[in-house]
Amino acid sequence: MTATATADRPISEGKVISYASLYLPVSMALLPVGLYVVPFYAELGIPLYAMSAVILGARLSDAFTDPLIGVLSDNTKTRWGRRKPWILLGTPLLMLTLYKLLIPPEDVTTWYFAIWIILLYFAYTLIALPYYAWGAEMSTSYEFRTHITARREQSHFMGYLCFNFLPLIAALAIYISTTTSTDFSSMVANFATEFQEIMKARAGNIDVILEWLATFVLVAIPVTVLFALVTVPEPNLATIERQEHRGFVESAKLVAKNGPYVRVVVTYMVVGGGIAMTASMSYFFVKHVINAGELYPVFLLAYYGASVLGVSPWTRISNRWGKHRTMLVALVWYAVWSACIPFIPEGEFAVFLVIMCFKGSSVAAMIAILASMAADTVDVDFARTGKNRAGLYFSVWGSLRKGTAAAGGALGVAAAAFFGFDATVDPNLAGTPDGNSHSSLMWLACLYSVIPAGLNFFVLSMMWSYPLTEERQKRLRDRLDRKIERSGVTSS
Numbered sequence: 001m002t003a004t005a006t007a008d009r010p011i012s013e014g015k016v017i018s019y020a021s022l023y024l025p026v027s028m029a030l031l032p033v034g035l036y037v038v039p040f041y042a043e044l045g046i047p048l049y050a051m052s053a054v055i056l057g058a059r060l061s062d063a064f065t066d067p068l069i070g071v072l073s074d075n076t077k078t079r080w081g082r083r084k085p086w087i088l089l090g091t092p093l094l095m096l097t098l099y100k101l102l103i104p105p106e107d108v109t110t111w112y113f114a115i116w117i118i119l120l121y122f123a124y125t126l127i128a129l130p131y132y133a134w135g136a137e138m139s140t141s142y143e144f145r146t147h148i149t150a151r152r153e154q155s156h157f158m159g160y161l162c163f164n165f166l167p168l169i170a171a172l173a174i175y176i177s178t179t180t181s182t183d184f185s186s187m188v189a190n191f192a193t194e195f196q197e198i199m200k201a202r203a204g205n206i207d208v209i210l211e212w213l214a215t216f217v218l219v220a221i222p223v224t225v226l227f228a229l230v231t232v233p234e235p236n237l238a239t240i241e242r243q244e245h246r247g248f249v250e251s252a253k254l255v256a257k258n259g260p261y262v263r264v265v266v267t268y269m270v271v272g273g274g275i276a277m278t279a280s281m282s283y284f285f286v287k288h289v290i291n292a293g294e295l296y297p298v299f300l301l302a303y304y305g306a307s308v309l310g311v312s313p314w315t316r317i318s319n320r321w322g323k324h325r326t327m328l329v330a331l332v333w334y335a336v337w338s339a340c341i342p343f344i345p346e347g348e349f350a351v352f353l354v355i356m357c358f359k360g361s362s363v364a365a366m367i368a369i370l371a372s373m374a375a376d377t378v379d380v381d382f383a384r385t386g387k388n389r390a391g392l393y394f395s396v397w398g399s400l401r402k403g404t405a406a407a408g409g410a411l412g413v414a415a416a417a418f419f420g421f422d423a424t425v426d427p428n429l430a431g432t433p434d435g436n437s438h439s440s441l442m443w444l445a446c447l448y449s450v451i452p453a454g455l456n457f458f459v460l461s462m463m464w465s466y467p468l469t470e471e472r473q474k475r476l477r478d479r480l481d482r483k484i485e486r487s488g489v490t491s492s
Helices: 013-021 023-027 031-043 048-060 062-074 084-102 110-136 142-178 184-203 206-231 248-256 259-288 293-321 323-339 349-360 363-385 390-418 438-448 450-464 470-486
Strands: 238-240 489-491
Touching (some): 013 142, 013 206, 023 142, 031 084, 031 142, 048 390, 062 390, 142 184, 142 470, 259 363, 259 450, 323 349, 323 450, 363 390, 438 450
Antiparallel strands (some): 238 489
16 A cells, blocks of 8 residues: 555545544444443443433434534535534543543432433534544545545454453553562463453453543543644545535435435444444343353454454455445355354353454444445435535434444343343353343343344345446546536535
8 A cells, every 4th residue: 555645545544544543542432332331330220221212312312413413514614624623522522421421420320321421422423423524535536435444444443452452451450569479470370370360350340441441532532633633634625516505305305315325324224233232232141141251351352353354354355346245245244153153152252252253354344345335425416416515424324323223232232131131140140040041141142143143134135236336436436527627616
């Protein structure tokens, strides 16, 4: 990959990485909600039903806030660009809400959880929507768009990796502070044998993990945000001026008529909803089915590591086969490995880890490819309206994606409770009157793996006949470029 800007690659690789790095700590803002915050507040006594209702309501409210921020972002005019002011505005709010949610007072209520989770989602919207639109506008190249989204998703999952290193660093810090040995080799040997006990006693506890996360992101978020805003320019976009001025309702109708965009969004909703359901069940599955709750950070480290490493080979496949064909293969790959999970025997953590790494290798790549496909569909709207409205498109994309993700997570938690699963009981009492029944644990396993993956088969036909191929996108861009040259053009 060249390090300098060219016609097909309008910004250098260094600026792509700078842009993508912003997403590393910001993406960590929502990661702990499904993986740790819900289990944490459940153990503090907040009912699962209440939390699922709050999260679902907060996500559904994005159906109003996301298009609003998207349209305002499209119409913002400042000397710094259209997207950057919104990102800068959302950063301090995101930091405040993270602190309040991750380090709560001793006596928490459902209202406390509701207020701060809703504000967290709103702050994330202020940053993420302009950020995604900014990335879509960086290039008109079919392949380079995938490269930008791939780097962004690698940074996204690198944030997850950093997050899951925190418990391991905490365990090491606790061990060093408590050990009496002075010999380095014996310290290493003792740590290897005592690691699981340290994780179980303290470092693997949710409250400790969330405290370390808060410390990390409150430092990393302002650093990476300012670095990206200062070093990466917003592109000057051509706008073909037309007489008609469309209102929001008419613009929404045009979005709905963009066939390739609808296909991509529906696919993303299904994939995202399934991933959210899996995430909401993840901690419960490892703790109560695999019976290795103290090793949960190790699992997440391996899983998200596989996701980061999997982006590059899937991107190369996409460049060779095309985005929609690669998505077909990735959807089936994800489903096949998911189908193996309910058959893992209790206590076989190593087998579980291997299967989840194969499954996880496609997760970040699917998100990156679909985001790149969504950026391609904005060209269709530009051809129809003469305006660059990536903010509007990614606001619809974001609100629907987050709504289905919330629905997936809430449905998973509520269904597990409906089938009798209790998050507060001792996993060692499974199958006894004082523990979870075998039936409830089987349903938990299915909600974690088979059911979410099975949803992928409903969108295979949409990708099979996807119309906006590489050849068609390039012909569309050529026509647009010629139209821009012939027309009176302004830069926004």
